[in-house]
Amino acid sequence: MRGDVPVVGREARDESRGTSIPMNENVIDGAAIAARVLDEVRAEVDRLKARGITPGLSVVLVGDDPASAVYVRSKESTSRDVGMAGETIRLGAATTQFELLAIVDRLNASDQVHGILVQMPLPRQIDADLVLRRIRPDKDVDGFHPVNVGKLLIGETDGFVPCTPAGIQYMLEVCGVDTRGAECVVIGRSNIVGKPMAALMMQNGAGADATVTICHSRTRDLSAHTRRADILIVAAGRPQMVTAEMVKPGAVVIDVGMNRIPDSTKKSGSRLVGDVDFERVREVASLITPVPGGVGKMTIAMLMRNTVRAAARAAR
Ligand code: NDP
Numbered sequence: 001m002r003g004d005v006p007v008v009g010r011e012a013r014d015e016s017r018g019t020s021i022p023m024n025e026n027v028i029d030g031a032a033i034a035a036r037v038l039d040e041v042r043a044e045v046d047r048l049k050a051r052g053i054t055p056g057l058s059v060v061l062v063g064d065d066p067a068s069a070v071y072v073r074s075k076e077s078t079s080r081d082v083g084m085a086g087e088t089i090r091l092g093a094a095t096t097q098f099e100l101l102a103i104v105d106r107l108n109a110s111d112q113v114h115g116i117l118v119q120m121p122l123p124r125q126i127d128a129d130l131v132l133r134r135i136r137p138d139k140d141v142d143g144f145h146p147v148n149v150g151k152l153l154i155g156e157t158d159g160f161v162p163c164t165p166a167g168i169q170y171m172l173e174v175c176g177v178d179t180r181g182a183e184c185v186v187i188g189r190s191n192i193v194g195k196p197m198a199a200l201m202m203q204n205g206a207g208a209d210a211t212v213t214i215c216h217s218r219t220r221d222l223s224a225h226t227r228r229a230d231i232l233i234v235a236a237g238r239p240q241m242v243t244a245e246m247v248k249p250g251a252v253v254i255d256v257g258m259n260r261i262p263d264s265t266k267k268s269g270s271r272l273v274g275d276v277d278f279e280r281v282r283e284v285a286s287l288i289t290p291v292p293g294g295v296g297k298m299t300i301a302m303l304m305r306n307t308v309r310a311a312a313r314a315a316r
Contacts, residue, residue: 026282028289033171034297038082041304045083048311055311057086057115057141057303058107062100062126063093068119075117078300084307085112097126101134108136114314115141115307120192138313141306144192153199158313160306165197167298168233168254173207175287177252183228184210187242187275188235193256197233222246234275244280253285256295 045055057079061072076088089103100118107113116139122128132140137147143160151159161169172179184201188194194214201210215225217236226232226246234242235256247253257275274291282288289295 026285026287028171028175028287028294030171030289030294030297033174034167034301036174037170037298037301037305038078041301041308042082044308044312048308048315049083051315053311053315054083054085054112055114055308056112057084057117057307058110058113059086059088060091060100060103060107060116060118061088062091062095062119063123065121068121072119074300075303078304079307082304082308084304086115093123095123095126097130100126100131104131104134108134108139113139114311115139115303117142117303139310141303141310142192143196143306149191149196152196155203155205160310161200161302162192162196163299163302163306164193164235164256164295165200166306167302168197168256168295169200169207170302171254171289171295171298172231172252175252177231177287179207179231180209182210182230183213184231184233185213185215185225185229186233186235187215187222187226188237188256189214189216190235193235197235201231236275238275239273240275240277242276242281244277244284247281247284249284250286251284253281253288254295255289255291258291258296 048055059072059075061068072088079086091100104116104118107116116135118131118135120128122131132144133146135145137145137159140148140160143152143162148159152161179201186194186198198212198214201208202212210231213225215222219225223246226242227248229248229251231252232247233254233256237257237259239257239259239261253276255274255276255278259273259275260270261273262269263271272292278288278290
């Protein structure tokens with residue numbers, strides 16, 4: 001143990017399943033944990049299919065943002081892998097708000113569609129908030145509709161929790177991180193990561209009960225906060241901004257950031273890094289997620305879990 005927070009050994013035990021989670025030293029293997037979530041999802045898809053219900057996820061992509069295209073392809077192939085039905089609707093960059101809302105309405109009305117995801121960002125002519133509010137809350141598998149946001153905040157568990165924070169909470173749980181009473185510092189206050197992450201960790205109950213601090217670009221003396229953290233969750237979109245000096249020895253560090261930086265040694269001329277200086281910080285942290293191979297894999301797995309839950313609820 002490198003510090004005074006409870007940590008786990010080389011192989012964390014996932015008590016709920018009686019199995020252990022693979023880890024390389026203190027690096028959390030997000031891909032392995034995500035694979036387990038997907039196995040559970042696949043089993044649930046099979047159960048639903050046996051009852052005549054095929055869970056369906058519809059993803060809508062507007063425009064030609066290359067990063068969005070990659071995310072959408074990955075969602076598409078994962079949903080196919082777990083046996084779900086579904087489609088990706090690809091629309092041109094000139095799509096109007098009216099046209100997009102009409103598609104959302106059609107998906108809202110379809111019995112075959114259990115989950116709807118409109119990939120962000122949307123072209124400038126479309127009001128993203130309006131589109132997110134149009135998706136039926138019971139099909140809002142991204143968890144961005146105000147009804148689901150509100151349910152998360154007040155601790156109602158029948159809504160959908162945004163996938164990235166849900167995946168992080170799941171990882172912490174299976175890695176045996178004791179969150180109760182822990183100082184949890186979140187860097188970032190976006191609606192998709194920072195705010196829902198903080199809302200989850202502050203709830204009353206298992207996997208939560210943390211004392212939460214949210215930091216953002218106006219925070220005075222960021223290091224003073226991060227150095228107090230037993231659990232540090234970084235979602236700022238700033239390459240390698242968290243250095244070893246900012247981390248309390250023994251802390252659990254979760255890196256949400258996905259940033260492309262120039263790297264002439266790579267064929268593509270760039271590489272993906274997180275918001276944390278991984279090599280230095282892993283020397284002081286008790287546990288850390290890598291980029292890639294950490295949080296990103298969990299995000300897609302939780303999207304699949306939300307979709308299968310939406311289908312199961314619709315079948316009730
Ligand atoms: P946003 O840009 O919406 O939010 C970034 C937040 O970080 C803001 O609240 C901002 O503060 C804060 N911030 C920025 N710079 C600093 C700083 N120097 N000090 C303290 N706070 C700072 O980003 P997202 O939340 O959408 O995403 C964050 C990162 O996570 C990105 O790299 C994104 O690509 C990645 N991501 C990864 C996912 C995954 O599955 N792995 C999923 C979603 C996102 P302020 O509000 O004051 O501007």
